[in-house]
Amino acid sequence: MIDALRSLLWLTRPLMQRVEAQVEHGLTGTELTVRMRAVLEILHHHGPLPVPDLARLLEIQRQYVQVMVNDTIKAHLTEKSPNPRHTRSPLIRLTPKGTDCIRMILEREAEILDLVSDGLSPDEVAIALRVLRHCHAKLEKQI
Numbered sequence: 001m002i003d004a005l006r007s008l009l010w011l012t013r014p015l016m017q018r019v020e021a022q023v024e025h026g027l028t029g030t031e032l033t034v035r036m037r038a039v040l041e042i043l044h045h046h047g048p049l050p051v052p053d054l055a056r057l058l059e060i061q062r063q064y065v066q067v068m069v070n071d072t073i074k075a076h077l078t079e080k081s082p083n084p085r086h087t088r089s090p091l092i093r094l095t096p097k098g099t100d101c102i103r104m105i106l107e108r109e110a111e112i113l114d115l116v117s118d119g120l121s122p123d124e125v126a127i128a129l130r131v132l133r134h135c136h137a138k139l140e141k142q143i
Helices: 001-028 032-044 051-058 061-076 096-117 122-142
Strands: 076-080 092-096
Touching: 001 032, 001 061, 001 122, 032 051, 032 061, 032 076, 032 092, 032 096, 051 061, 051 076, 061 076, 092 096
Parallel strands: none
Antiparallel strands: 076 092
16 A cells, blocks of 8 residues: 555656646736736635735745735736735735636636546545545644
C-alpha cells in the first residue's frame, strides 16, 4: 500500500502542472493570468472576502495574494468594499466584468472536465477525492 500511496502522491505534481497548463491555455484571449483566475474562482464560490481569507483558502502567503488581488483590481475584475467586521481589511468582491469572466472560464473548463472524467464512475472520483483530502489533512497537521 505504501508504494501505491507514494505513486499517487508523486503523480499529483505532474497532474497539477498539466491542469495548470490547460487552465493557462484556456485563458488565451483574456487579460487573466492563472493567479488572477484563482482569485476570481475563490470569490465566485465564496463571495466577497478579505485578503487574509483569500490567502487561507489559496494556501499561499497573504502578501502574495495582495499582489494578485491588486492585479484583479487594476483589470476592473474585482473591487474593494467595506468590511463590517474589520475596517482596515476591506472585502474583495467580483465586479460584473469579473463575474462574467470567471463564468465564461469555468464553462470552458467544464468541457475539459467532461473529457477527463470519461471512463470514471462517480464512485471512483469520490474515493479519489476522499483519499487526497485525507492525505492533505494529515500532512497539514505535520507542518
